[in-house]
Amino acid sequence: MRITMVGTGYVGLVTGTCFANLGNDVTCLDIDPKKIEKLNNGISPIYEPGLDEMIERNHDAGRLHFTTDAEAAYQSAEVIFICVGTPSDENGHADLKYVLAAAGDVGKAIEGAPGPTGGDPEDRRAKIVVVKSTVPVGTNxxxxxxxxxxxxxxxxxxxxxEFLKEGAAINDFMKPDRVVVGVDDIEGTGGRMHQLYEPFVRNGHPIFVMDIPSAEMVKYAANAMLATKISFINEIANLCEAYGSNVDEVWRGMTSDARIGNKFLYPGLGYGGSCFPKDTLACVSMGKESDTPTPLLKAVHDVNQQQRLNFYDKIVQHFGGEQNLAGKKFAMWGLAFKPGTDDVREAPALTLAKKLTDAGAAVAAHDPVAHQTTREVLGDTISYHDDLYDTLDGAAALIVCTDWPEFKQPNFVDVRTRLADPVIFDGRNLYKPSLMQEEGFTYLSVGRNPVNAEAVKAG
Ligand SMILES: NC(=O)c1ccc[n+]([C@@H]2O[C@H](COP(=O)([O-])OP(=O)(O)OC[C@H]3O[C@@H](n4cnc5c(N)ncnc54)[C@H](O)[C@@H]3O)[C@@H](O)[C@H]2O)c1
Known part of the structure; x- marks a missing residue:
């Protein structure tokens, strides 16, 4: 099929490349000429494992095109996927300005196009405009x-x-757990969408075709559930800290109950990224708009925002007050909101880095891929190091913010000797407290008893 992806970001670029990889003729459209220029020069504007090679191969094969020419991209397409951003506005509503601007352009292009009764048999079928962005019910x-x-x-x-996860986006899109499609006519549009997705579900996973308002709600319900799990386990972790329980043990005892399961229940600094924070807020905002109270989801958001501040308080209290942070240096491992991506939107690391520098401390950071994206937000208020050990020299403590695999088994002798004091604040519970004891660190993590330090009450 001839497909146009509107918005060449994490979703549009990955999904467009995957559609091209199955033989479709895909045009990725963006209003940002710099992104398009990069892509036409073979450079991906985002980091996503496996993506560069896939873009290059499909681009070279002539199935994947990059353009800023909206009219041509819309007119040639049989299916137009709107994948533009839907950030929170100042009231927590999903801001639809990008979606509606794209829709206006689509309307103008359809009006100017020769179809749908032109000579090309494909043109006899009306174009399908697909909203892939995460949007409140009623947006279609x-x-x-x-x-x-x-x-x-x-x-x-x-x-x-779209349900892909940054860091595993290609696999998620190529082998989805499910595909959800909302349509008005199940046979016609539903059938064409089914045909497009059928090669992706040869694993036997379902394509659910349903009404549009339900499809719109599925995405919010799924993200709100996942966000709830994270805030839930963080609240339990905070109680563990207050009462001297170990959240690892609690996790084992609790998640062995098959009704609960063990997925997505890891305590830490809380969630970030471009989806959970804004989608949870958008649910709360839909509740307000429809006069349907959503106190649970409001609390999920509040717990999450507080979690990174609790962690900052741990650092402050360890050093005897915020005034004592001034002039100190901190090593920070991880800036991205999670491993496998360069995305730093709503990343807890950036909140912590900003609070530390506002207090007069210096932050020396390492992230395998997120220096550039962080620089776009924090500029040179922190320093960036290609070698993770170079962050440590003379630092008062190491702060771990992202669970990148390469942080899991570092050389602890190097870490200990290069730090001014052997102190680790671990926001992702990467290390066993018993190992930290053996290695001679003062160690503060989430929901577990501190090692060689006074317990700091959470919250
Ligand atoms: N990032 C994720 O992991 C993820 C996963 C599932 C769903 N989503 C949803 O998908 C949507 C897109 O997210 P993203 O992370 O890819 O966003 P993004 O910010 O990475 O990309 C959006 C792109 O759209 C472009 N754009 C804006 N207006 C345009 C227009 N009129 N025409 C062409 N291009 C235009 C921007 O320049 C940008 O490149 C959001 O609604 C998000 O909630 C994101």
Whole structure:
């Protein structure tokens, strides 16, 4: 099929490349000329494992194109996927300005296109406009209305929320647990969407075709559930700290119950990224708009935001007050909101780095891939080091913020000798407290008793 992806970010670029990889003719459109120029020069604007090679291969094969020419991209497409950002606005609503701007352009392009009754048999079928961005229920109807402002020609709508995870995005898209498609006509549009996705579910996983409002809600429900699990275990971890329990043991005892399971229940600094924070807030905002209270999801968000501040308090209290941070240097391992990505949107590391530098401390950071994206937010208020051990020299403590695999088994002798004091604040519980004891560290983690330090009450 001829497909246009609108928005060449984490979702549009990965999904467009994967569609091309199965033989579709895909155009990735973006309003950012720098991104498109990079892609046309063979450079991916984002880090995602395996993506560079896949882009290059499909681009070279002539199936994957990059452009800023919206009119041509829309007119040539049979299926248009809107994958632009839907960030939170100042009230926590999903801001639809990018989605609706794209919809307006789609309407104008459809109006100016020769189809749908042109000579090409493909053109006899109306274009399908698919909203892949995560959007509040009712957005597809708004997109349809916006397009219809500009054209009377027929077009079809579909909702197709995306579930990929940054860091594992290609595998998630190529082998999805499920595909969700919302349509008005199950046979026509539903059938064409089914045809497009059928090669991705040869693993036997389902394609759920449903009504549009339900499809829109699925994505929010899924992300709100995952965010809830993280805030839940963090709240339990905080109770563990207050009462001297060990959250690792509690986790083992609790998750062996098959009704609970052990997925996505790891305590730490809380969630970040471009999805959970904004999608949880968008649910709360939908609740307000519809006069449907959502106190649980509001608490999930609040617990998450507090969690990184609790951790900062641990650092402050260990050093006897915020005033004592001034002039100290801290090593920071990990900036991205999770391993496998350069995405630092809502990353706990950036909150901590900012609080430390605001208090007058210096931060020497290492992340395998997220220096550039962090620099775009924090500039040179912190220093960036290609070698993780170079962050440590003379630092008052090491702070671990992201669970990158290469942080899991460092050379602890080097860590201990290069730090001014052998102190580790571990926001991802990467190390066993017993090992930290053996290695002679003062060690503070999440939901576990401190090693060689006074317990600091959470919250
Ligand atoms: N990042 C994820 O892991 C993920 C996963 C699932 C769903 N989502 C959802 O997918 C959507 C996109 O997220 P993302 O992380 O890919 O965003 P992103 O910010 O990485 O990319 C969005 C892109 O859209 C471009 N854009 C904006 N307006 C445009 C227009 N009119 N025409 C063409 N391009 C335009 C921007 O320049 C940018 O490159 C969001 O709604 C997000 O919630 C994201």
């Amino acid at each position: 109807a708004k997109v349809r209305a916006e397009i219809s402002q500009h054209t009377n020609k027929p077009f079809k709508m579909a909702s197709n929320p």
